[in-house]
Amino acid sequence: MATVFIDGEAGTTGLGIRDRLLRHAGVTLHSIAADKRKDLDTKRAILRAVDLVVLCLPDEAARDTVRLAAELGPEAPKLLDASTAHRVADGWTYGFAELEPEQVDAIRTARAVSNPGCYATGAIALLRPLVDAGLVPAGTPLTINAVSGYSGGGKTMIESHQSGGAPSFELYGLTLQHKHVPEIMRYSGLTRRPLFVPSVGNFHQGMLVSVPLHLDELPGRPTVAAIRDALTARYPAGGHVVASEAADGRLEAEALNDTNRMELRVFGNEGHRHAVLVARLDNLGKGASAAAVQNLELMLGLG
Incomplete structure (x- = not known):
């Protein structure tokens, strides 16, 4: 039994x-009493007693727990960080198992794994296979648009929506400094910073991440079918991430709620030489908690 x-x-x-x-x-599961959460001796004893610690903390607090674990030397547990603190840090394995064929084994053998961000999960899944295949060169100027349920916005946003005080829809992150962009760049293989425009809708959970492409602006002038085939080749049927057939020109955000699944679609118009890549996932599922459990199972030999 893993602890x-x-x-x-x-x-x-x-x-x-x-x-x-x-x-x-x-x-x-091991827990810490509410009045002992900041007691270092109590936390140190728990860290020493368990096989793995999941960090669901603000970034600096996550770094503090990592430092505390490091003091334990060979008695230190494995670490799975769900914060932003270590997603592009040296010595940490990125916890997106579908990133490339070798990633599952990398997570299985890692002592420290960073759980991906929700928006980044969708963007990387769409872009990494196309960059690897040479269909989208790493320096291509790209725009990534996304909408999430309000549950990903933290306590204040959740309370605002649940009390009826929030708008039906809003753009945010318009300083263009969103914390997910560095991991999107690193793990998609992009060398040019994309424009990332996130938004939040007045629904609890669910997410759509979309990337528009002008096909004639790409060096190889790929077809819509070639883009779709590259995604299908990377994500075989039956996995947590699948390349699905484009539907009828509409896509809602909540269909995969409470699952660890992600669906990728390519909508296109060959006459206009346009394509739109879309990832659908649950921001609390494959975008957060369910992905963390997937990583935990790999790290502990349970999956």
Whole structure:
């Protein structure tokens, strides 16, 4: 039986992971009393006692727990960080198992894994196969648009929506400094910073990430079919990430809620030489808690 401690289990992601692990036959959860959360001796003892710690904390607090674990030397647990703190840090393995064929084994053998961001999960899944195939050169200027349910926006945003005080829809991140962009660039293979425009809708969870392409502006002038084939080749049927057939020109965000699945679609018009890539996922599922449990299972030999 593997032992796990969720440091920050009271937050949205932590609660999602906890709920999944409470139903997991291979895992025993350790918890810390609310009045002991900042007591270093208590936390140190828990870190020493468990096989793996999931960090569901603000970035600096996550770094503090990592430093505390490092003090334990060979008694230190494995670390899975759901914050932004270590997603592009040296020594950390990126926890997107579908990134490339070797990534599952890399996660299995890692001592420290960073769980991907929700928007980044969709963008990387769409772009990495196309960059690898040479269909989208790494220096291509790209725009990434996305909409998420409000549950990904933190306590203040959640309370605003649930109280009826939030707008139906809004753009945000318009300083163009969103924290997911560095990991999108690193793990998609892009060398030119994309324009990323996120938004939030007045629904609890669910996400769409889209990337428009002018096909004639790409060096090889690929067809819509070639783009679709590259995604299908990377993501075989039956996995958590699948390349699905384009639907009827409409796509809603909530169809994959409470799952660890992600669907990728290519909508195109050959007459206009336009294509739009779309990833659909649950920002709390494959975009957060469910992906964390997938990584945890690999790290602990449970999956």
